[in-house]
Amino acid sequence: MRNIMLFIDDVAGAEALAKKAVKIACQCKANLQLCNIAANMAHKKALISHYDDDDEFLETENFGLEADELAQQLQTINYAEGTFIPAVDYCEISNFNSAIIKEMVVKHNIWLIIMDEKQLKHIKNQDTGNFALKEISSLNCPVLIMPAKFEVSNFNKIAYVTDLRYCDFGVIQFLKVFNAALFVTHVSAPGLPDMDERYAQEILAEEVSLKTNYLKMFLRNIKSSINIKAPINKVLDSLEIKMFALVNKKHRTFERLFDRFPQKTQVYHKLPTLIFPYLNWFNQSSFYS
DSSP states (O other), X not given: OOEEEEXXXXXXXXXXXXXXXXXXXXXXXXXXXXXXXXXXXXXXXXXXXXXXXXXXXXXXXXXXXOHHHHHHHHTTOOOOTTOOOOOEXXXXXXXXXXXXXXXXXXXXXXXXXXXXXXXXXXXXXTTTOOBHHHHHTTOSSXXXXXXXXXXXXXXXXXXXXXXXXXXXXXHHHHHGGGXXXXXXXXXXXXXXXXXXXXXXXXXXXXIIIHHHTXXXXXXXXXXXXXXXXXXXXXXXXHTTOSEEEEETTSTTXXXXXXXXXXXXXXXXXXXXXXXXXXXXXXXXXXXXX
């Protein structure tokens, strides 16, 4: 069974993100595990009501909604008939640390990690203070970064940016779970020539599509290897793409889009950004179940 882990560093403000994660879990037919990073919990302003006075906000030591209570709340959502209903569980860690998270991915058979965009700046390792984005670059599991203002309905169109000559079949197998129209967006790796349109179509149809047994794939061939941002923006806008995927540390695709990795921490193009670790992540059976 696939399992999705959602990182929470502020339980009181995590309800909206958690509901988005539930929708994603429903689409992927996966269970959801809330992972509370207790060391990063912030004080919450609690509303204190008086009999005759106006309501006022006072600082308290109350952390508000607990992670287990949020998990129980998510279980009470009304689902449409026939919808997959994910089981929701919770756990707690004391520190955001890549070594700890790698162990949790294996222990809990985690298929996908979800993080909020703001957490890329707020979640830090107690020992080093590293940004979360720097930490996730070494993880052994795909990570989906969610923009705060993006409303999840259905990931029906996904763009996967890669050099088609080195397309990761494991990524395609992973994305098949969404049953979405998959737009393989070719950008030539640094130092390699652009691809002829006909040749690119042949590779997609006769190699990638057949070997991954997925026919809902479409080519977008970008021929500007120097500045790939503008043509990728055009693809994302014109097709109304709902999710953007790429492999970290491969052909510098991430760096070419984000400029100053890992300091520039916002999501790209205000879309959910799915980052795949480079090599050896897809050996877990859960990715194909």
